[in-house]
Amino acid sequence: MKLARHEKIIELIRQYDIDTQEELAARLNQAGFKVTQATVSRDIRALKLTKVTVKDGKSRYAILDHGSSELGDKYSRVLKDAVNSMDTGQNLVVVKTVTGMAMAVATALDALKWPEILGCIAGDDTIICACKTSEQAVSVVKKLNEIVGS
Structure with a gap:
């Protein structure tokens, strides 16, 4: 279940500009994963997600990827x-x-x-x-x- 949830998190942050744990939890719940903010927080640490600033000055979650120029x-x-x-x-x-x-x-x-x-x-x-x-x-x-x- 955790592996499937992690895959969905990666899919969601690539698809949407998600900037809070609450927003990520809501999108996961919409996708059928029953999670709490605490679970999302642990998943963020496990996946080594970080926040990056986007062009409009807002932030969003991104995957720590050595090959990414951003x-x-x-x-x-x-x-x-x-x-x-x-x-x-x-x-x-x-x-x-x-x-x-x-x-x-x-x-x-x-x-x-x-x-x-x-x-x-x-x-x-x-x-x-x-x-x-x-x-x-x-x-x-x-x-x-x-x-x-x-």
């Missing part, structure tokens, strides 16, 4: 707007962000799918990215600096 632009913007500083410690990259933006930046970093990054852990304003080697950590900081313009 989301690629969004990731670049998130990184440029939210990253304050970066440093390395052995094989770890520590990224300081604007307060409350660490999760968004970590999501962007994960979506980049850089082979140097094994994974990220985000708090409120700090992210720790684990790399295999200290050399890879230095490489990640250099690549991030190119994106954020530092």
Whole structure:
């Protein structure tokens, strides 16, 4: 049932500009899936959906897709707007962000799918990215600096 619901969610967000969990829940209920807002919230996390700004300034849900230029632009913007500083410690990259933006930046970093990054852990304003080697950590900081313009 969850797989079918997830497929329907993907179909709906591709078909409509859905900007709230309540709207998504209503469309799922119309399609025969009896869901609550809490279920939709879990599905959004599981599917790694994010909100993107569309041309009229409104937002809508979109699928985190590394190949999408729309989301690629969004990731670049998130990184440029939210990253304050970066440093390395052995094989770890520590990224300081604007307060409350660490999760968004970590999501962007994960979506980049850089082979140097094994994974990220985000708090409120700090992210720790684990790399295999200290050399890879230095490489990640250099690549991030190119994106954020530092």
